[in-house]
Amino acid sequence: MQVSVKTEADFCVVGLREQRIDAAVALDFKETMRQAAQGAGENIILDLSEVTFIDSSGLGAIVATMKFLAPDRSLILAGMTAPVDRVFKLTRMDSVFAIFPTLAAALSGQHA
Numbered sequence: 001m002q003v004s005v006k007t008e009a010d011f012c013v014v015g016l017r018e019q020r021i022d023a024a025v026a027l028d029f030k031e032t033m034r035q036a037a038q039g040a041g042e043n044i045i046l047d048l049s050e051v052t053f054i055d056s057s058g059l060g061a062i063v064a065t066m067k068f069l070a071p072d073r074s075l076i077l078a079g080m081t082a083p084v085d086r087v088f089k090l091t092r093m094d095s096v097f098a099i100f101p102t103l104a105a106a107l108s109g110q111h112a
Contacts, residue, residue, distance in 0.1 A: 001028045005036045008107055011076075012040035015047040015103075021058030029058070033065040042073045045106050049079030054087050066097070074098065078106035 002017035014036045021029055037044055046062070054062075066075040078100045080088065088094045100106035 001025055001032045003032055003036065007041075010041055010043060011107060012036065012044045013047060013103065013107075014044060015049075016051055019051060020053045021051055021061060022053065022055040023057035026057040026061040029061045030064055030068075033061075034068060037065075037069060037073070040073070043076060044069060044073060045076045045078050045103065047079050047103050048077060048084055049081065049103065051084050052081050054084050059087060059091060059093065063093070063096075076100065076106050078103045 004013075004015040004017065006013050006015075014033065018025065033046075046065075062075075062077075069075050076098045077088075079102050080099065085094075085099075088097070088099065098106075
């Protein structure tokens with residue numbers, strides 16, 4: 001799984017460089033996120049701007065990451081494409097996560 005990890009302000013930003021988060025990559029995604037979160041601060045932003053497809057396994061992997069980080073750290077989602085946003089709204093996961101329209105908005109704390 002291709003990701004970029006960088007620190008901006010007080011955030012660890014993990015950018016996915018994949019178009020899909022599905023059953024084929026869910027385990028790899030969880031492990032990648034655990035490695036990226038090691039030594040990170042309390043706020044981790046997951047930049048989903050390149051992801052165009054997510055299935056229930058992918059959604060479960062993101063939820064598992066959130067649970068792994070809790071209660072001391074938070075997972076913030078940013079830059080969802082329309083298809084990914086739709087899945088979060090249909091499953092009502094949009095009420096569970098802090099979601100920002102862009103990475104810049106997440107870094108500045110400006111919700112949609």
